[in-house]
Amino acid sequence: MVVGELTEETDLLVIGGGPGGYVAAFRAADLGVRTAIIDEAAELGGVCLREGCIPSKALLHVAHLVSHAAEAEKLGVTFGKPTIQIEKVRAFKQDVVKRLCDGVSTLAGKRNVRVIRGRARFEDSRTVRVDGGEIARIKFKHAIVATGSRPKRLPESLVPADCCIDSSGALEVRDLPATLLVIGGGYIGLELGQVYASLGSRVTVVEALDRLLTGCDDDLARPLVARLKKQCEAIHTSAKLESAKATGKGVEVQYSVGGERHKELFDRVLVSVGRQPNSDNLGLETTKVVVNARGFIEVDPQRRTADKRIYAIGDVAGDPMLAHKASREGIVAAEAIAGHAAAYDPAAIPAVVYTDPEVAWCGLTEADARQKGIEIEIGKFAWGASGRAIAMGRTDGMTKVIADKKSRRVLGVGIVGPHAGDLIAEAVLAMEMAATAEDLAMTIHPHPATSETLMEAAESVLGSAIHMLKR
Ligand code: NAI
Numbered sequence: 001m002v003v004g005e006l007t008e009e010t011d012l013l014v015i016g017g018g019p020g021g022y023v024a025a026f027r028a029a030d031l032g033v034r035t036a037i038i039d040e041a042a043e044l045g046g047v048c049l050r051e052g053c054i055p056s057k058a059l060l061h062v063a064h065l066v067s068h069a070a071e072a073e074k075l076g077v078t079f080g081k082p083t084i085q086i087e088k089v090r091a092f093k094q095d096v097v098k099r100l101c102d103g104v105s106t107l108a109g110k111r112n113v114r115v116i117r118g119r120a121r122f123e124d125s126r127t128v129r130v131d132g133g134e135i136a137r138i139k140f141k142h143a144i145v146a147t148g149s150r151p152k153r154l155p156e157s158l159v160p161a162d163c164c165i166d167s168s169g170a171l172e173v174r175d176l177p178a179t180l181l182v183i184g185g186g187y188i189g190l191e192l193g194q195v196y197a198s199l200g201s202r203v204t205v206v207e208a209l210d211r212l213l214t215g216c217d218d219d220l221a222r223p224l225v226a227r228l229k230k231q232c233e234a235i236h237t238s239a240k241l242e243s244a245k246a247t248g249k250g251v252e253v254q255y256s257v258g259g260e261r262h263k264e265l266f267d268r269v270l271v272s273v274g275r276q277p278n279s280d281n282l283g284l285e286t287t288k289v290v291v292n293a294r295g296f297i298e299v300d301p302q303r304r305t306a307d308k309r310i311y312a313i314g315d316v317a318g319d320p321m322l323a324h325k326a327s328r329e330g331i332v333a334a335e336a337i338a339g340h341a342a343a344y345d346p347a348a349i350p351a352v353v354y355t356d357p358e359v360a361w362c363g364l365t366e367a368d369a370r371q372k373g374i375e376i377e378i379g380k381f382a383w384g385a386s387g388r389a390i391a392m393g394r395t396d397g398m399t400k401v402i403a404d405k406k407s408r409r410v411l412g413v414g415i416v417g418p419h420a421g422d423l424i425a426e427a428v429l430a431m432e433m434a435a436t437a438e439d440l441a442m443t444i445h446p447h448p449a450t451s452e453t454l455m456e457a458a459e460s461v462l463g464s465a466i467h468m469l470k471r
Helices: 021-031 046-053 054-076 084-112 167-171 187-199 218-231 323-337 366-371 388-391 420-432 436-440 452-461
Strands: 005-014 034-040 114-117 119-124 129-130 134-147 147-149 178-185 203-205 232-238 239-247 250-257 260-266 270-271 275-277 311-312 352-354 358-365 376-382 398-404 410-417
Touching: 005 021, 005 114, 021 034, 021 084, 021 134, 021 323, 021 436, 034 134, 046 054, 046 084, 046 134, 046 167, 046 366, 054 084, 054 167, 084 114, 119 134, 119 232, 134 323, 167 187, 167 270, 178 260, 187 270, 187 352, 203 311, 218 232, 218 398, 218 410, 239 398, 250 270, 270 436, 323 410, 352 420, 358 420, 366 376, 366 398, 366 410, 376 452, 398 436, 410 420, 410 436, 410 452, 420 452, 436 452
Parallel strands: 005 034, 005 134, 034 114, 134 311, 178 203, 178 270, 203 232
Antiparallel strands: 119 129, 129 134, 147 275, 239 250, 250 260, 352 358, 358 410, 376 398, 398 410
16 A cells, blocks of 8 residues: 555544543543544644643743742741753753653553544544545544644734744743733733743733633632732733834834833733634534534534534633543543443533642632622631641632532632642532532641631631631
8 A cells, every 4th residue: 555545444533632632532442442543743742731731830830949939038048049041941841741741652552542643634524634644544433523722813913923922932931031021811821921920031911801810700819910910020901902013122012001002122922812722624514513603613411513423522622721621521522432321511620820829710700600690608718817828928828618608509619829729629529529618617627738728718608717707
């Protein structure tokens, strides 16, 4: 057979090797389904491992070390001004990525999951054509589309592509710009803005809406914003971007805030204004798959599309665009394909912004609940009353439990503070188990730990928390 004309057959073809796709492929293989996975990148792992969640966490770890070392002075330990060897930081980040990508490849090999490199495009409901690989076509009994998302771009007339970078470019950390403008104060803008600010760049954030991190309650975002204000050159909300153009000296950006016009020169501009699903250029029009107006593939509770042999999971199948949501959907789709009873029906999906402090929440926010007219009782516990938080010199945190007013069932939880992203898992389990505030309050928590703040916030829903005076 001539190379480039080979056709392969498989029972399941997973398109995309990110935390949705590879998890689906591994689960399917474990259930005895003959599985192949195709990705145009050289390594499995997707954006999450290669140029998203994982490298950003490696860089945030370095950034947190720098700021914690500086703050140790208040606790009686003085380090000198740090020297940042950016090439070593970059090497550390790349090593983290490589170890994880290698691990995923090893797991694929041990499970006999066939890994194919190339770009897949549907030709019909049973076949994909492969561009850039040594196989021309793959015929499948079932397919899972797990193609993820890519950064949204601003109109070329507003911010030309040649004078800005996106999150992938920022994660390369080629160098440390003296000045960085971050456009968009969401997850990516704040995580990467904090990395660069901690490593020494003078960072300015411009956000179109009237506050940062609009996905979570304002009171949760506030401690983070307070810290960012100290770390950044400026943070502008309700900002209107007017123009950006590359000059010999950098990027000249014009924006206005409350009618006041700003014209500033930046060494680098990071655009982080959201992501869009990769549902285009996939040949989906040759199948019965339905793509909605926002570009998401429509799916049922098994993650099956309107074309019953084709499933879709992860960022391409709807919000929230989070790796752990994609992985869960991958498991559901794989089990459904293997003939098991499975449905995607989570009680809560945690969201975490891995800044310092971390902001984490799950279930309903207070704003959601009020908008939906749900009667709620809120219990808050300020970390200023937590022994562990005081002992860490970090009293800026807060834990908040939102419960149904009558039944006291936990409807949502928000936490801001160091390691909030680890603490939120207990709240997610509580919601999956339909726990009430009383269940959380009666659960004995280790002392002294910041997890006690969840117990105390739940006690506060019930009327009184031990370490807080009664309202
Ligand atoms: P985002 O949706 O979190 O934030 C984008 C922000 O940009 C919004 O606040 C929006 O109002 C603002 N914006 C839009 N147009 C603008 C303009 N012209 N000028 C100024 N501001 C503008 O999107 P982001 O940060 O790009 O992240 C994309 C997605 O990636 C997230 O929604 C999340 O799903 C995922 N992600 C998750 C992370 C995590 O789990 N820790 C980390 C990074 C990303």
